[in-house]
């Protein structure tokens with residue numbers, strides 16, 4: 001993608017890798033780095049733990065604020081903050097300003113910070129103008145629109161645009177692709193049987209699509225859907241959209257074992 | 263009769279609902295019909311989004327000047343010869359209506375569909391006074407026969423299938439021929455109509471709710487698809503309107519603009535079939551109408567919401583779109599919520615009205631998917647308001663001790679990046695090792711909440727941050 005290596009001042013991107021990617025599937029983080037570097041960005045990974053969403057959604061504003069300040073400090077010196085997640089991206093871009101609404105010292109800062117935060121795929125397309133990627137994935141895929149990305153950050157067409165440029169890939173739109181998968185963070189554990197019912201409806205749609213691989217832009221949702229598909233003995237593979245766009249699909253899919261070494 | 267509120271047992275209710283095959287079949291209709299119809303009618307109206315903005319602004323304006331409009335409304339009702347009763351609590355509200363009925367010697371009351379009458383427990387109060395309440399809305403009539411509460415704010419019997427209704431009619435209407443054909447929805451409707459007609463005529467008092475109360479004219483407005491509202495307010499001698507205080511709108515024109523988004527959001531209709539306006543008792547020149555006209559204005563907790571972080575909830579025009587689009591409602595139906603108002607709007611309103619100590623599960627049982635907010639005609643930020651309830655619970659230490667402990671432990675690490683990296687680095691490597699060759703866990707100590715429904719994908723091994731450090735060091739070594 002050398003044509004995206006525009007001359008000019010360098011674009012400094014801080015990768016908010018997200019706690020789930022950091023801990024469970026670092027490969028997504030490296031896929032994000034590759035996509036950003038191919039598009040001409042200089043990527044750094046400031047020290048980080050989590051965006052604070054678990055505290056925020058549990059009603060613990062004090063811890064949510066403390067973590068938000070920690071994140072804003074860590075990413076103070078980059079032009080953009082980019083996350084391979086609509087959920088964490090939405091936390092920074094939509095909810096940090098809410099957290100500091102009544103705080104004269106931090107309100108403006110949180111709004112400025114929100115304005116420089118983006119979800120990975122929409123950043124590539126909307127901000128950097130990337131229209132295609134160099135990757136091949138000769139399979140039929142279904143794409144699930146994760147809720148926060150879709151409704152908080154308008155991520156819908158951007159992943160489809162880039163997926164259309166992947167050699168051999170065929171997008172099979174599934175029914176209810178924009179309906180929640182039932183993850184919802186702590187909800188999946190606290191109300192596990194309701195969450196289980198919701199993800200069953202989702203995986204039924206995935207199965208009906210006839211896709212070989214299920215993609216989405218948020219690892220939380222992916223772990224939920226992959227876990228359910230695995231539990232039901234499904235053959236469908238599950239990956240983060242960035243892995244496919246970056247052409248980094250050598251690692252076993254989510255919830256799958258590494259193939260036996262000969 | 264359903265025991266209210268059963269919201270504290272939300273989890274138990276939900277489990278029962280998930281195991282109820284008949285209910286799950288009925289919920290299939292909500293999952294498809296409502297959503298497709300709303301989407302089609304919204305797409306056909308280019309200015310729909312602008313109308314939603316207007317509707318939101320209008321409702322906000324009313325809430326900011328609620329006292330002014332309520333007083334103006336009262337003046338107009340009095341001028342038109344009606345009576346206004348201001349009540350603070352649910353008990354007061356039902357007592358006033360029961361007393362009215364008793365003093366008029368009423369033996370039966372014909373009721374139009376009204377959620378606020380559910381909220382104040384009117385039917386039970388009438389029953390206790392020996393007065394029969396007859397529900398005239400088809401859905402309400404069916405659930406009344408079954409001794410159930412509504413499971414949806416605009417489609418009270420949506421938890422039932424056609425065959426359930428047929429069985430109920432055969433059980434209750436024993437005086438009708440046994441071999442009659444009830445296989446079509448129309449035949450069920452016709453049978454209910456015939457049964458209800460007699461009861462309309464016998465009723466001494468008609469009680470209706472109100473979709474809107476118009477300050478400029480003292481008019482109350484209801485919309486229905488069956489026309490039962492008209493009959494329950496025209497035929498009896500006394501018409502009682504029971505409505506909560508936030509139903510007010512300034513002018514008839516404002517009501518008209520809200521009606522445009524109401525029916526579209528609710529049922530995907532451009533307009534409901536019947537829009538009925540009533541202003542005061544029958545005048546000399548009127549051909550019909552009640553001799554007495556009463557309005558019972560119910561506060562029951564609303565004025566406490568004004569000026570609080572929950573004020574936006576009072577914009578609600580009770581269209582039901584939020585529950586029609588809610589994955590949790592789709593999974594468990596309305597009864598699981600355990601009180602009058604289900605779905606996302608109930609998850610915000612119920613804690614306000616009966617206390618978050620009783621209804622605490624409701625705002626927690628949400629994935630925050632945001633689909634409710636994306637369809638709400640008055641743009642109520644429902645997830646945000648649910649989150650505010652979680653904050654109140656957290657402050658008051660109402661959230662469960664186990665989840666507080668987990669959260670506290672997690673936050674301790676999340677606020678100490680170096681320690682966090684050390685601890686998670688070890689844990690993830692250990693987990694990856696434990697799942698080697700499988701890539702996932704089918705069960706794991708402390709993770710049963712997850713693994714009782716689905717497998718837990720195993721971590722790949724080293725954390726990203728550990729790998730990144732090594733990766734950067736290697737890069738620096740390269741020339």
Ligand code: SF4
Pocket residue numbers: 527577578579580581582583584585607634637638639640641642
């Ligand atoms: S909250 Fe909004 S969508 Fe839900 S019933 Fe009220 S107006 Fe309708």
